[in-house]
Amino acid sequence: MTENEGFLWERRPQSLCKKCGKCCRIVTTPKSYEELQKLASEGDKGALDFLELFEPYETVEDALLVDREQVEHIGYDENTTFYKCRFLQKNNLCSRYDTRKDLCRHCPSTAFVIMPPGCGFTEWIENEKAKIVQKVRALKKEKTSYQQELLKDCSEHKRLMLNKLIASIDNYINNYEKYGSHEW
Numbered sequence: 608m609t610e611n612e613g614f615l616w617e618r619r620p621q622s623l624c625k626k627c628g629k630c631c632r633i634v635t636t637p638k639s640y641e642e643l644q645k646l647a648s649e650g651d652k653g654a655l656d657f658l659e660l661f662e663p664y665e666t667v668e669d670a671l672l673v674d675r676e677q678v679e680h681i682g683y684d685e686n687t688t689f690y691k692c693r694f695l696q697k698n699n700l701c702s703r704y705d706t707r708k709d710l711c712r713h714c715p716s717t718a719f720v721i722m723p724p725g726c727g728f729t730e731w732i733e734n735e736k737a738k739i740v741q742k743v744r745a746l747k748k749e750k751t752s753y754q755q756e757l758l759k760d761c762s763e764h765k766r767l768m769l770n771k772l773i774a775s776i777d778n779y780i781n782n783y784e785k786y787g788s789h790e791w
């Protein structure tokens with residue numbers, strides 16, 4: 608039951624990629640550049656990988672000049688830094704495609720990632736997202752029925768089983784908490 612969104616990239620139809628390079632040319636992270644540098648200095652693999660690939664635009668204005676639509680699609684404030692990949696070539700292809708890092712290999716890694724306008728994965732991701740939302744809603748109903756069962760007089764064995772099922776449902780829903788699953 609506990610489908611894990613981590614498997615999304617494994618079933619992603621790669622043929623949908625238009626090789627436009629937008630997702631390599633304008634990128635940002637929730638963490639600031641300074642935070643990433645600090646994490647990298649502490650040996651954080653995610654930060655090290657990211658900074659090995661991406662160099663920051665000096666200003667948001669510089670990024671806007673490269674791809675205004677994508678920058679505005681992502682959104683920004685005074686703390687936002689945008690980045691471009693050092694390995695993206697002028698023809699929009701990756702110069703290290705065969706040895707690209709997992710963060711590239713797995714993109715789009717979740718159904719909730721913000722892909723650029725016009726990205727070939729847009730519709731597919733929306734469908735994946737809708738499936739997850741539907742599943743969470745169905746699981747919430749399932750959980751309610753288990754909770755009602757628990758209010759009845761039932762054996763210890765059944766009680767254990769129901770609690771296990773509820774914990775499993777909570778686990779699935781919590782996987783998507785940062786995307787708002789508790790409100791769906």
Ligand code: SF4
Nearest residue numbers: 624625628630726727
């Ligand atoms: S933005 Fe989408 S279509 Fe363009 S290169 Fe990236 S994954 Fe492929």
Ligand code: SF4
Nearest residue numbers: 631692694695701711
């Ligand atoms: S290494 Fe290649 S796939 Fe990864 S961000 Fe850079 S250009 Fe894109």
